[in-house]
Amino acid sequence: MSLILDLLRRAPELEKISDSPVLDTQRIICSIINRDTSYLYTWPQSEITLNELKNFEALFARRLMGEPIAYLTGEQGFWSLILRVNSHTLIPRPETELLVEIALNVNVGPHASVLDLGTGSGSIALALASERSNWDITAVEKNIKALEIAKSNGVRLSLENVDFISGDWFSPLISRRFDLIVSNPPYMAIGDENLDGDGVRSEPKEALVSGVDGLDSLRYIISQSPNFLHHDGWLIVEHGCDQGAEVRQLFLSEGYVEVLTYSDLNHQERITLGCANCS
Ligand SMILES: C[S@@+](CC[C@H](N)C(=O)[O-])C[C@H]1O[C@@H](n2cnc3c(N)ncnc32)[C@H](O)[C@@H]1O
The missing domain is CATH 1.10.8.10 (Ubiquitin-associated (UBA) domain)
Structure with missing residues (x-):
């Protein structure tokens, strides 16, 4: 016994x-x-x-x-939500809650249209939906199995203002425009030693790695977002703690204004935002 x-x-x-x-x-x-x-x-x-x-x-x-504890129990707390996760999804991180907080405070009005690129388990999109029932949120994910988990999280949490779409970044969104785009894309470099760390080594590599310097996805999202943002629209991205200067430079070279980087609770540069198509 x-x-x-x-x-x-x-x-x-x-x-x-x-x-x-x-x-x-x-x-x-x-x-x-x-x-x-x-x-x-x-x-x-x-x-x-x-x-x-x-x-x-x-x-x-x-x-x-x-194996990470979240994959064993099949769930992870994020924001005020308990999300289902599995080995096809990144395990949502506490740092990403800072992105949610910043997105909730950006000036986009009560009926904003919002895009979450690379939604994974649906963490960012669903956290925003839980706080802003009048926002119209679209969430895109390339990995079909992760997308299934995101959709099931939306149904289980009864958050109906998120439309989950399968696709490669902006490809399913031709001629659509948003007030706000948010993304926590893959941003680790190929061969980064942290990929062997506890937990991280079990997570899907395509959720973590993006080219030789880790910036391929960020470069693409930052350069393309102005084509999918309304006048005075905002882009907010998460990035590695050593990528702040390069990410700010990418924003500025694409013509964004009011570019600003926020640091997480460990005082590491983590989230950058900028306004596109500004008058
Ligand atoms: C770092 S994870 C973030 C997941 C989730 N947003 C979060 O913060 O917990 C990046 C996500 O982007 C997705 N992704 C990678 N490349 C993509 C692409 N080309 N188009 C759409 N999604 C992509 C990955 O499958 C993964 O779910």
């Missing part, structure tokens, strides 16, 4: 692969018994069934092999 407490005591085994062994163990237990963390603290002496134990051992072994 095993108790919740016995499973919690397994946490130190994860120390060699995780910076958060206790939290990881708790999340695995919560997912197999379908309870929240407070239950573990309140009822540590509860028995778990043989089947639950088997499921715990299977997930714990996968975590020991370095």
Whole structure:
């Protein structure tokens, strides 16, 4: 017979692969018994069934092999939402919440049309939809399997003002214009050593890598967005913490004004925005 407490005591085994062994163990237990963390603290002496134990051992072994906890439990918190994720989607990052915050504060009016390029699990589009029910949001994603997850997140969260479309960046949007374009595109360089980091190595490479300097997608999105933005429209992108100067230069050379970079909670340059087609 095993108790919740016995499973919690397994946490130190994860120390060699995780910076958060206790939290990881708790999340695995919560997912197999379908309870929240407070239950573990309140009822540590509860028995778990043989089947639950088997499921715990299977997930714990996968975590020991370095698989990210979000892929094991199938979900990740982002903004105020719990999103379904799997190995076809990037795991939404806390840094990207800064992009959402900036987008919510940009001056685009109450009925803005918004485009999210490379939506992955739908994180940015759905976070914006949860805050602005009158915005008309389009989300594009190239990976069909990621797009399925994004659509299912939209349905599960009953956020109906997001239209999820399959395609390669702007290709499904010929002759459309938006008030605001947001994107967290792939921005790591081929061969970047961080691609081997805990968790990152399990994520889809096409969600992370973009050319020899990591800037191919950003170059394309920054150069093309003015063709898809209304007069006084805004582009907001996430980028690597060492790419701020180059990204600002790309914005300026394409004629954007009011170009500004924001730093994340770790004081790293992370999000740049600019206004296109300004008078
Ligand atoms: C860094 S991930 C961001 C995912 C999500 N927006 C987020 O912040 O959690 C980049 C996403 O862009 C998608 N992507 C890459 N190339 C693309 C392209 N050419 N057209 C559309 N989406 C693309 C990837 O599949 C991936 O889902």
